[in-house]
Amino acid sequence: MNVSYPYVIDSNCTLAGLTAFELLNESTWDPLQNVSLEEDVDFMNCSYLRHIVNLNCSSTDHLCRCTRDIYWSYCSETPAYYSYIYRIIGTLFQGIILVIGVIGNVMVVIVVAKNKNMTTPTNCYLVSLAIADCAVLIAAVPQEIVSYYLIGNHWIWGRVGCAIMIFLQHLGINASSLSLTAFTVERYIAICHPMKAQTVCTVERAKKITLLVWVFATCYCSPWLYLTTVVPQTYAVDYPTEECTFKLSRDQYFLYYFLDIIVFYVVPLLLSCVLYTLIARILFTSQVPKNPTVNGHHDKKRVSSPRVQVSSGQMRECLSCKKKD
Known part of the structure; x- marks a missing residue:
């Protein structure tokens, strides 16, 4: 130190x-x-x-x-810095996470955007997840790497940078939670109600739901642009230092954080548990014939497995997309 x-x-x-x-x-x-x-x-x-x-x-x-x-x-607080070994290891691992995470998510967006045959409801939600992950990585990881070489909680991005980075972190996390929830609902309908999925789980509807997710998450997280500030620190050094922190007292954020937990964690978690339980029940209790042959020949007319129905439904969806192109 x-x-x-x-x-x-x-x-x-x-x-x-x-x-x-x-x-x-x-x-x-x-x-x-x-x-x-x-x-x-x-x-x-x-x-x-x-x-x-x-x-x-x-x-x-x-x-x-x-x-x-x-x-x-x-x-004054005694200034302390991370050891050189800690800096090197932290920078290495955080840098790998940042580079691989950003490149991987950007590639998902590019591949889906350039291949029209991949424009499916499922991929729409995957693109939304990729964008949300990029927002969190860009807003959080670079500052974490820089902090290894700064004193304490010293903030170097100013008041605007403090507001934008905190906003992007909350936006990415909340949009990711909502996108996962929408993806789960879409999978439930496609597997448990394959006939209804042909009219409900469409690309246009998936795009509208994704847009609604981001609009709602942006509006919900916008107060963070005004709820953060930078305050001077009292470290015993001969240059000014400041910290990105809450603008109000912590007690005044209780309701906001409580609402965060309910809307973006508890409700999606419970909904996902229920829907995936129903999906598992359908998949593992489907009436698949134990003896698929009749008189030595396969019975091609007997198709009672929902998994087969899902596959055929997705095939029809892809064919309809190609006809439109």
Whole structure:
């Protein structure tokens, strides 16, 4: 861990030592006149002494330098950095996740967009998932890599960058959850109700649902553009540092986070559990004939498996798409 201070703190500089100076009672030190000798905690109130850091003390002014050093010692956080091994390992793995994740998801979008025969309801939701994953990766991973080389929670992207990155992270996660839910519903209809799927699970309807998912997620997450801010930090370094954090107190975000959990986690999870249970029941209890032959010949007319119905339905869907092209 590397530690640095803007000033060399005198080991003999203590609160008790300060009281020995008669200058403590002079009018130039009005902020310190009411300090009680017995109450060290009151004397070291950081908000009370914060202005002292801006003092320009001469090398002969022991009182001024000592007061300033005490401020840095007690009211500033000790700067600490990640070790070089931690930085290298973190950068390597995070970089691999970023590169593979972005390239893989972008390729999914390009392949589906350039091949019209792949424009199916299922692929529409997969494209939506790929875009959501890219948004989360781009908004979160680069900052995580940069943070390995910065002090504490130091933020370098400014107020606008703070708002946009936090917004994109929540947008990508919520849009991904809704896209997965829509995909699950589409699979349930295609497998459990294959005849109805021909009219319900269409490409046009999938595109409209995907658009609705992103519009809803964008509107829901838009408050994050105003609920974040950057605040200065008090690390004992000789350059300004700031942190991307909540604009309001944490208690005021309780309802928002609670709604997040219900809408984007609890409801999709319960719905997915129910639908996949129904899908599993259909697939594993389908009336597939134990003896598929009659008099030594296959009975081609007997098709009672829903899996076969799904496959034939998807084949008809692909043929209809080719006719339209």
